[in-house]
Amino acid sequence: MMAPLSRRAVLLLRGLAGRHGGCGAALGQRCVSAEAAQAPLPRPLAPRTSLTSPAEHTAEQLGLWYTLQPGVVQRLFSQGGVPKQFLTQCQTFAETCLMVRQPSLTLMDFIRRSDLSLPPNKFLLYGRNGCGKTLSLVHTTHFLADTDWLLVHVPWAARWRRNFKEVAPSSTIEGQYDHPLDAVLWLQHFKTQNAELLKTLQLVTQERYTWSRREVTEPDTPLGELVDLGIGRARYSTDCVLALTSELKRHATEGRCKVAVVVDGINTFYSPVSRYRCEDRTLLDPKYFTLFQSFMQLFKSDWKNGIVVGSVDSLANEGQRRDSHLPRYLLRQQGWEALDPFVPIPIEDYDDLEMRSAINYYLDRHWLQNPQAGSDLGRRELAALSAHNPYLLMQVCRPL
Numbered sequence: 517m518m519a520p521l522s523r524r525a526v527l528l529l530r531g532l533a534g535r536h537g538g539c540g541a542a543l544g545q546r547c548v549s550a551e552a553a554q555a556p557l558p559r560p561l562a563p564r565t566s567l568t569s570p571a572e573h574t575a576e577q578l579g580l581w582y583t584l585q586p587g588v589v590q591r592l593f594s595q596g597g598v599p600k601q602f603l604t605q606c607q608t609f610a611e612t613c614l615m616v617r618q619p620s621l622t623l624m625d626f627i628r629r630s631d632l633s634l635p636p637n638k639f640l641l642y643g644r645n646g647c648g649k650t651l652s653l654v655h656t657t658h659f660l661a662d663t664d665w666l667l668v669h670v671p672w673a674a675r676w677r678r679n680f681k682e683v684a685p686s687s688t689i690e691g692q693y694d695h696p697l698d699a700v701l702w703l704q705h706f707k708t709q710n711a712e713l714l715k716t717l718q719l720v721t722q723e724r725y726t727w728s729r730r731e732v733t734e735p736d737t738p739l740g741e742l743v744d745l746g747i748g749r750a751r752y753s754t755d756c757v758l759a760l761t762s763e764l765k766r767h768a769t770e771g772r773c774k775v776a777v778v779v780d781g782i783n784t785f786y787s788p789v790s791r792y793r794c795e796d797r798t799l800l801d802p803k804y805f806t807l808f809q810s811f812m813q814l815f816k817s818d819w820k821n822g823i824v825v826g827s828v829d830s831l832a833n834e835g836q837r838r839d840s841h842l843p844r845y846l847l848r849q850q851g852w853e854a855l856d857p858f859v860p861i862p863i864e865d866y867d868d869l870e871m872r873s874a875i876n877y878y879l880d881r882h883w884l885q886n887p888q889a890g891s892d893l894g895r896r897e898l899a900a901l902s903a904h905n906p907y908l909l910m911q912v913c914r915p916l
Contacts, residue, residue: 560890562880563873565616570624570659577616579873584612584658592661595705596671597780599650605910609881615873617648619863620655626859627660627823632774635817638824638855640782643863644841646907649827650780652863656825657778665776665823666717667709668764670702670811674784674832677802678791688755692806693792699753699807703746706760714740717773722766725759727752739763758810765814768821775822777814781832783843785812786851789834815854824855865904871895874906878913 565580589612606612630637641649686692725733746756768775792800828846830838878884888894902909
């Protein structure tokens with residue numbers, strides 16, 4: 517007679533084989549079922565479009581991802597304009613991709629239909645924190661660059677009010693204050709974005725600018741030389757920005773170029789306080805910043821052949837005035853009157869189509885490692901945790 521232990525071993529082997537005996541077959545089926553239940557779901561591909569120029573984007577591309585070539589990112593956003601955390605994510609993914617969303621398409625359509633013989637149309641993006649205002653500006657800025665607009669781009673205006681590198685009393689305008697180093701950085705940004713277009717347009721100065729007894733910029737000097745002067749001489753950089761914006765405004769009005777003013781956090785220009793303390797220890801009103809005056813003259817309606825595109829952002833205000841995301845609250849009375857009339861363009865959180873597209877993109881990039889992240893239950897969990905907010909979704913999916 518076979519020993520009990522040996523007999524149990526034989527029965528177990530037969531059961532695992534699943535070919536003899538009802539019990540063994542059932543056990544084999546349960547093993548197969550368990551393996552099938554734990555099998556990873558097929559990884560979806562990111563919904564992409566091959567159209568890399570925003571000028572070609574239409575409603576057919578809604579929810580699709582388009583790729584910004586490295587050269588475009590370097591030329592347009594090397595000095596800022598793309599949120600740092602998003603830029604870090606793009607470096608991890610080894611590509612810079614944006615989702616085509618309705619607010620950007622609406623804004624680009626408005627720009628196409630603008631009558632440039634009239635004072636500049638003004639468009640303001642607004643929405644709650646993290647909904648995608650800055651990335652909508654990135655999409656629009658790329659569109660403007662592709663359609664031969666001369667860019668006057670301020671990546672984040674609030675930096676000049678509270679995180680400035682240096683502030684010094686102006687040597688040319690009494691009572692005003694300059695940002696020498698920040699102005700140099702902005703002139704470099706302007707030159708990088710518009711170098712090729714400036715060569716084509718061949719714009720020159722129309723006034724004489726005296727910087728010192730020996731240094732003078734004569735009329736008919738190429739604007740590129742004015743920019744280079746400000747980059748090379750930080751002492752004059754803020755005044756060069758003021759001269760440059762004045763010259764661009766004049767050239768646009770006379771029909772030599774079309775100018776697009778793009779400002780992220782435009783409401784910071786109308787904040788009553790900065791972090792710079794005067795000699796009496798009082799906080800300086802930003803209206804005395806020459807750099808602010810340089811750009812605020814472009815917000816007026818006394819010129820043509822241009823547009824103004826901005827975002828109003830609660831983070832661009834001081835800490836005690838961030839209770840609402842609406843333009844009337846963030847701009848205050850002064851900003852509301854200065855920018856009126858303008859076209860408000862709301863930016864909302866992801867809808868269901870955009871949410872599904874974003875999760876598919878993360879899965880395509882192998883950013884979501886849980887095999888059930890692409891299931892219906894996993895998608896619902898991500899939607900609930902992020903409340904469909906693009907920034908919160910990025911935070912939920914970030915590495916530990």
